[in-house]
Each structure stands twice: as C-alpha cells, then as structure tokens.
C-alpha cells in the first residue's frame with residue numbers, strides 16, 4: 329500500500345490531538361502534516377489565570393515544532409486556500425497535497441456591525457489576557473462590564489468564570505465595595521444548553537456574589553469616548569473597563585472553500601465528523617452540530633478533543649484495514665472556576681434525547697485542583 333498523507337489544519341486542541349493519535353496509529357510510511365499560522369499552541373482554559381497574574385504565557389504554551397520529534401511534520405504558515413477538488417492546501421506560496429483532510433481551524437473573531445467593539449479588552453486571546461493583567465492590577469474603583477457580543481461563543485462557562493474570578497480578585501484586595509461587576513449577554517440564562525437546573529445554579533452563584541447579571545441583552549454599539557454601551561431598546565450603560573467576548577465566525581478560508589455557508593458553521597455527521605466531501609473531516613469549534621433541544625453543541629475543547637480521537641482512529645482504521653469503527657457520543661465536561669480556590673464541574677451527555685443530560689457538581693477545592701492537574705497533564709501528554 330502506498331503511503332498516504334493526512335493533512336491536519338490547525339494546531340489548536342483538535343489538531344494537536346488528531347495529529348498525535350494518527351502518528352501513534354499509523355506506520356511511518358504515512359505522513360501526518362500539521363499546519364498552523366503560529367508555532368505556539370496556547371491552552372485557553374488557563375487564560376483567566378493569565379488575566380489575574382497567576383500564570384504567565386510560557387506556562388500554558390507549547391512549541392508545535394516539538395511535535396516533529398514524534399514524527400509529525402509541522403508547517404508554520406497561513407492557510408490561504410483549501411482546494412477540495414484538487415485535494416490541495418495553499419499556504420503562503422506553498423502547496424500541500426493530501427489524501428485525508430482534518431479541518432480544525434477553530435473560529436475567527438470579529439466585531440460584526442457593532443461599532444466601537446474593537447476597543448474592548450478581552451481574555452478570549454492570550455495576548456488579550458496578558459494585556460488585561462495590567463489593566464486589572466491597576467483598577468481600583470469603577471464599573472467593569474463583561475459583554476458577550478454574539479452567539480454562539482466558545483466555552484459557555486468562560487464569561488461567568490471571568491466574572492466570578494474578578495469578584496474574588498477584588499474581594500481579596502479589599503476593593504470589591506468600590507468595583508461594580510456587570511455581565512451582559514444575549515443568552516436568556518447562563519449555560520442554557522446544559523438545561524434549567526444548571527442555569528439556576530449558576531444564577532444563584534452570581535446573585536450570591538453581587539454580580540449584576542443581564543441576560544437577553546444585545547449590544548448595539550460601544551462609545552469608547554463616553555465609555556457607554558448602547559444596548560437594544562435605547563438603553564445605555566456606563567463602564568470604566570470593558571471586557572468583550574468577541575463575535576465568533578467560521579474562518580473565511582473555510583467558507584471560501586465551500587465547507588460552510590455564509591454565516592454558518594461546517595456541517596458534519598455528528599458521530600463520524602465527516603463532511604459532505606469524501607475523506608474530509610471537520611472537528612471542534614468550526615463545526616455546527618445541532619442537538620435535540622435545538623441548540624448547537626457548545627464550542628469547547630473537550631468536544632474538539634473527543635472528536636479528534638474519533639476521526640483519527642477512523643482514518644487510521646480505514647488506511648490500514650479499510651473500515652470505520654468509532655463514533656463520537658456527545659459526552660463532555662468542563663470546570664467552571666468560581667473563585668476562593670474552588671471550581672464547579674459541569675458534565676454529561678449532550679447528544680441525549682429529548683435534551684442534553686447535563687449536571688453540575690457544586691463548587692469545591694477538589695474540582696479546582698482537578699482543573700489545575702488537567703491543564704498540566706494535557707500539555708505534558710500531547711507535546
């Protein structure tokens with residue numbers, strides 16, 4: 329059998345797991361080629377720790393070039409085109425031909441039509457979290473507004489986690505009486521996809537911590553001069569520090585390739601992650617997988633990881649034995665840090681019918697400790 333080339337686009341959570349798993353399962357006559365625009369993989373669940381000065385970028389980043397030691401070829405380049413008919417990837421003047429393709433290119437951020445949103449700080453990128461560290465350390469009084477600019481966004485828990493961690497941060501500094509924390513979001517309830525019970529529990533935690541929670545709120549524009557948020561129905565809200573969760577979109581190059589429709593995500597078979605194109609798979613945040621309750625599967629690393637395992641195993645099985653064997657079942661869990669050294673743990677099956685079967689374990693030191701261990705072992709295991 330001639331050697332095959334599996335191209336993995338994106339060196340984030342899904343891409344790194346897929347490339348590693350394929351390398352373990354396939355003999356060296358087959359090439360595994362991973363492409364990313366940056367050589368640095370950074371682990372987003374720790375961005376809030378960077379924002380609060382508890383971790384620095386080096387602790388949560390790994391060099392993708394290290395994967396070459398395992399026999400994974402890494403190309404640091406901007407992917408500028410995906411030619412599905414010719415089975416070729418275009419990158420800054422180079423071309424890569426593939427037999428199998430895994431697209432794990434995540435989301436691109438935008439400000440949409442919300443003028444002024446670009447002036448918001450954010451912990452949704454590593455650079456943003458690093459910048460916020462300074463702003464928060466120097467913040468002694470005033471109004472902090474965390475605003476979710478659009479749906480869907482990745483990690484449904486992250487805005488809530490940010491608000492709760494900031495609450496604890498300012499209480500520790502004995503400045504909480506001087507600092508107002510507001511969380512504004514278009515969602516009707518927190519973690520809507522996880523069901524009513526989880527939403528209620530998160531709402532109670534927010535209320536107990538005096539976080540001003542404003543669901544069903546759509547941001548129209550930001551006036552950075554006057555430091556005011558313009559919301560729907562002419563309401564406006566003042567702020568001193570604005571933290572934005574940007575609008576998430578499918579990467580332009582993926583849409584241009586015909587893998588996603590305008591404004592939509594990549595459609596896949598929810599068990600095999602196969603796209604409508606032969607031997608082309610999409611995993612992670614880039615996909616749109618509808619659930620029984622009408623909401624999409626959340627964009628979270630835990631799903632990118634699980635999907636990567638399934639796709640890698642099926643491609644390896646097909647190359648070596650000619651059959652597919654694995655199916656992604658929709659299980660997922662995440663930690664929601666609540667401050668005071670604690671975290672809650674949200675876990676369940678998102679493919680369950682008639683609606684996802686998801687529970688929240690109460691905040692405890694144990695879950696926070698487990699999250700810390702998870703971050704360390706994840707980076708150690710895959711690099």
Ligand SMILES: Cc1cc2nc3c(=O)[nH]c(=O)nc-3n(C[C@H](O)[C@H](O)[C@H](O)COP(=O)(O)OP(=O)(O)OC[C@H]3O[C@@H](n4cnc5c(N)ncnc54)[C@H](O)[C@@H]3O)c2cc1C
Pocket residue numbers: 337338339340341342343363364365366371372373374375376405406407408432433434435451452453482483486579581611612613614627628629630631632661662663
């Ligand atoms: C603050 C925050 C906290 C989070 N916490 C959690 C958590 O606790 N648990 C959890 O499960 N999830 C969490 N997430 C979500 C998680 O990080 C994502 O869901 C996950 O990274 C998705 O993996 P992915 O492989 O689909 O995409 P990504 O990890 O985003 O990787 C995409 C990669 O593609 C590359 N790329 C894109 N376009 C191009 C191009 N044109 N050329 C070259 N390279 C390109 C990018 O550089 C990137 O490396 C969090 C996210 C944030 C922002």
